[in-house]
Amino acid sequence: IIPAFICYLPVVIVMIVNKYAFHGFMDDKVYTLTFYILLILSTFALVVYSTRYFVAIKLFCENENQPISRCFADSKIIMNGHTGDVLKLGFSFIFWILLCILVMPILYVLPYFTQAMCISGKWITQLTRNGTDNELF
Numbered sequence: 001i002i003p004a005f006i007c008y009l010p011v012v013i014v015m016i017v018n019k020y021a022f023h024g025f026m027d028d029k030v031y032t033l034t035f036y037i038l039l040i041l042s043t044f045a046l047v048v049y050s051t052r053y054f055v056a057i058k059l060f061c062e063n064e065n066q067p068i069s070r071c072f073a074d075s076k077i078i079m080n081g082h083t084g085d086v087l088k089l090g091f092s093f094i095f096w097i098l099l100c101i102l103v104m105p106i107l108y109v110l111p112y113f114t115q116a117m118c119i120s121g122k123w124i125t126q127l128t129r130n131g132t133d134n135e136l137f
Helices: 002-021 028-053 056-062 068-078 083-091 094-101 103-130
Strands: none
Touching: 002 028, 028 068, 028 083, 056 068, 056 103, 068 103, 083 103, 094 103
């Protein structure tokens, strides 16, 4: 919650300043453009930050007795050096996800995207544990 708050704080500040300080004095086009640019940059920053915890859920499912804080700490260690690989894989689906504006393509794209991300997390975890930490993609 705290990283999301920090990442989206500029968007909230622009909204509050425009609403209360300027009383709509800012041009609507400037406000809208600023809002969308900050929203896109904040979302990108949150995605990059959250990839550190990409395998935390997998680690928790493997051993449910360990505390979740340990899973997050192990995920940060495992993902060290693999953040770019996960981002490349995720962004390789961007055009397919854009096609999902229509309802029908999402039925085909979402299972492939989910499976690709799960298998990637499994490979990253296995390579790190075996000590054969090579390029994955």
